[in-house]
Amino acid sequence: MTITPDSIQQAIIMGNVASISTAVNQLLSTGVNSQHILDEQLLPGMAIVGDRFKRNEMFLPQVLMSAQAMQTAIDILKPHLVGNSEARQRHTVIIGTVKGDMHDIGKNLVRIMLVGAGFDVIDLGVNVPAQKFLEATSQHQASIVCVSALLSSTMNNMKEVVQAFRSSSDLNGTKILIGGAPVSREFSQSIGADGYAPTAPAAVELVQGFCD
Amino acid sequence: MTGRDNVFSAINRIETTRVPIGEIGGGYTDVIIKAVLGENYDQGPDAYFLNHQRIRELLGADIVGARVLGPPVEILGIHDDWGTEIFKDFWGATYTQPPDATVQLVESIAQSPEALEAWRPPDVSRFDSSQVKRWKETTDFFVLATLNAGFDLGYELLGFERFMMWTIQARDTMKRYFEKLIETNLSLAIMSAKAGADAILIADDLAFNTGTFVDPEYLRADYFPILKNMVGEIKKQGVPVFFHSDGDLRTVIPDLIDCGIDVLQSCDPNANMDIPTLKAQYGKDLAFMGNIDVDLLANGDVKEVENTTRNLIRDARRGGGFILGTSNVVASYCQPENLIAMYKVAHRELK
Numbered sequence: 001m002t003i004t005p006d007s008i009q010q011a012i013i014m015g016n017v018a019s020i021s022t023a024v025n026q027l028l029s030t031g032v033n034s035q036h037i038l039d040e041q042l043l044p045g046m047a048i049v050g051d052r053f054k055r056n057e058m059f060l061p062q063v064l065m066s067a068q069a070m071q072t073a074i075d076i077l078k079p080h081l082v083g084n085s086e087a088r089q090r091h092t093v094i095i096g097t098v099k100g101d102m103h104d105i106g107k108n109l110v111r112i113m114l115v116g117a118g119f120d121v122i123d124l125g126v127n128v129p130a131q132k133f134l135e136a137t138s139q140h141q142a143s144i145v146c147v148s149a150l151l152s153s154t155m156n157n158m159k160e161v162v163q164a165f166r167s168s169s170d171l172n173g174t175k176i177l178i179g180g181a182p183v184s185r186e187f188s189q190s191i192g193a194d195g196y197a198p199t200a201p202a203a204v205e206l207v208q209g210f211c212d
Numbered sequence: 213m214t215g216r217d218n219v220f221s222a223i224n225r226i227e228t229t230r231v232p233i234g235e236i237g238g239g240y241t242d243v244i245i246k247a248v249l250g251e252n253y254d255q256g257p258d259a260y261f262l263n264h265q266r267i268r269e270l271l272g273a274d275i276v277g278a279r280v281l282g283p284p285v286e287i288l289g290i291h292d293d294w295g296t297e298i299f300k301d302f303w304g305a306t307y308t309q310p311p312d313a314t315v316q317l318v319e320s321i322a323q324s325p326e327a328l329e330a331w332r333p334p335d336v337s338r339f340d341s342s343q344v345k346r347w348k349e350t351t352d353f354f355v356l357a358t359l360n361a362g363f364d365l366g367y368e369l370l371g372f373e374r375f376m377m378w379t380i381q382a383r384d385t386m387k388r389y390f391e392k393l394i395e396t397n398l399s400l401a402i403m404s405a406k407a408g409a410d411a412i413l414i415a416d417d418l419a420f421n422t423g424t425f426v427d428p429e430y431l432r433a434d435y436f437p438i439l440k441n442m443v444g445e446i447k448k449q450g451v452p453v454f455f456h457s458d459g460d461l462r463t464v465i466p467d468l469i470d471c472g473i474d475v476l477q478s479c480d481p482n483a484n485m486d487i488p489t490l491k492a493q494y495g496k497d498l499a500f501m502g503n504i505d506v507d508l509l510a511n512g513d514v515k516e517v518e519n520t521t522r523n524l525i526r527d528a529r530r531g532g533g534f535i536l537g538t539s540n541v542v543a544s545y546c547q548p549e550n551l552i553a554m555y556k557v558a559h560r561e562l563k
Contacts, residue, residue: 015380056422056423056463059423059424059425059426059427059430060376060425060426061376061377061379061380061425061426061427061430062380062427064373064376064377065377065380065381068377101314102310102314102315102316103314104372105372105420106420108372108373126316127310127316151543151545152506152507152510152511152543152545153510153543153544153545181421181482181507182507182510182511199422
C-alpha cells in the first residue's frame with residue numbers, strides 16, 4: 001500500500017484508526033520525519049475536520065472518530081518527536097469546567113479539537129476550583145488555560161480563576177480563554193480574560209493565535 | 213376560561229384574550245419558589261404540591277409539569293473524590309451529586325456494545341402515576357406530563373462521548389437501544405395519559421446552539437421513525453404531544469412535524485430559534501412554547517424583561533399557536549422580580 005498525504009488526510013477525516021496507524025508506522029519506517037508527518041499530513045487533515053464541523057458538514061460523532069484517529073497517530077509519533085531536532089515546541093493547554101458546574105460537553109469538544117490541532121491538553125474535568133487551574137498550569141508549564149461554564153450562576157466563578165492567575169507572581173502572564181453558553185465577549189472583557197470563544201472551532205483559532 | 217382551556221386553544225391555533233403562560237417540568241426551582249412565596253412557603257409533609265400550586269396561582273401560570281415517578285434510588289456508597297452518596301437509579305446508571313453542583317454520571321449502563329445489547333430497561337409496573345392524577349383532579353392547571361424518548365436519555369445513561377461514537381461504531385445496537393428506551397417511555401406516556409395528563413412532553417435534547425449533535429440524515433434514518441411511532445401511539449390516547457429540545461433545531465423541524473409533534477418547546481433565542489420567525493414558516497403545522505432567555509431572567513433588569521416579553525407577545529400571539537415561557541426552566545440563579553415581571557406583562561397584555 002502506498003501512503004500519500006491524501007490517504008493520511010482521508011484516514012483522519014474518516015476517523016479510521018486502523019488505517020492511520022498503518023500509515024504513520026509505514027512512513028516512519030521509510031524515514032519520513034515525525035514533525036513533517038504531523039505538520040504536513042495530520043494537522044491539515046484535522047483542519048479540514050474542524051472546518052467541516054463549523055459548516056455543519058460533519059457532526060459530533062464524526063469529529064470524535066477523527067479525534068480518536070488523530071490521538072492514535074500522535075501516540076505513535078510522540079517518542080519520535082522527543083529528541084527530534086526539527087520538532088517544534090508543543091504547547092500545553094489546561095482545560096476545565098469551572099467550580100460548581102458539572103457540564104462537560106462543550107469543554108470536551110474544545111479538548112478534542114485542541115488535541116486535533118496538535119496541542120498537548122490537560123483536562124481537569126468538571127467542578128474545578130481556581131487553585132487547581134493554578135497548580136496544573138504550574139505543574140505542566142502551560143501557557144494557556146481554557147475555562148468553561150454552562151450556567152449563569154457558575155460563570156461568575158470564572159472571575160475567580162482570572163483573578164487567581166493575575167495575582168500570581170509566576171503565572172500572571174498565562175493566557176485565559178473562556179467559553180460556554182452564557183458567556184459573552186463583554187463578560188470576558190469585564191473579568192479580564194484574554195479571549196472568549198462562542199464555539200469549539202473558534203476556541204482552537206484563539207489558542208493558535210496565542211501561540212503565534 | 214381556565215388555564216387548561218387557554219393552553220388547549222393555543223395548541224389548536226385559536227387566539228385567546230390572554231396568551232397562555234407556563235413552564236415545563238418542575239418549572240421553578242425551590243430557591244425561586246422560596247423567594248417568590250416568602251412566608252407562604254410551606255415546609256410541611258405536602259410541601260412540594262402546595263408550593264408548586266401556590267407559586268403558579270400567584271404568578272398566574274396555566275401549566276403544571278408532572279411525571280410518573282420511578283422506584284426510589286439505591287444508595288451504593290460514597291464517592292472517593294467528593295464524599296457524596298453514589299446512587300443507582302431505576303435505569304441502572306449510577307450518579308453522584310457533588311456539593312453545590314448538579315448530578316454527575318459515575319458509571320454508565322454499559323461499557324461495550326455487547327453489554328448494551330444485553331441491557332434491559334426497568335419494569336414500568338413499578339412506576340407511580342398518582343402525582344399526575346392529583347394535579348388533574350384537584351386543580352385547573354394544564355397538566356403536562358414529562359418523560360423522555362431515546363436520544364437525550366440515551367446519552368445520559370451511556371455517557372455523551374461513548375453514545376456519539378457508538379452511533380457510528382455500533383449503529384445497529386444503538387437503533388435497538390433507541391427502540392428499548394422509547395418502548396419504555398411510551399408505556400410511561402400511556403400511563404400518564406390514563407392518569408389524566410392533558411398532554412405529554414417528550415424531553416429530548418437533540419442539539420446545541422449551532423445545530424444538531426448528529427447528522428440530521430442519521431436521525432431521519434435511525435431515530436425519527438421510532439419517535440414517530442411513539443408520538444402516534446401517544447396520540448391514540450387523545451392527548452397532544454409537546455417536544456422539548458435545547459439548541460438550534462431548524463434543520464429538523466419538518467421532521468418533527470412529520471413525527472406528529474404538536475408543540476415545540478424551548479425555542480432559545482441564543483440558538484436562532486425565534487418564535488415569530490418560526491411561526492411564519494411552520495405555524496400552520498406546529499405551535500411553539502418558550503422563547504424567553506433564562507439568562508435574561510438571571511442577568512437582565514425588570515425593564516428589559518418587560519420589554520422583551522411585551523415584544524414577543526406582540527409578534528407571536530396572532531392566530532394562537534404560542535405559549536409564553538422561558539426557553540428552559542426558571543433556574544435558581546434567576547431574579548425573582550424578573551420572573552414576576554414576565555408573568556405580569558403576560559397578564560397585562562390583553563387583546
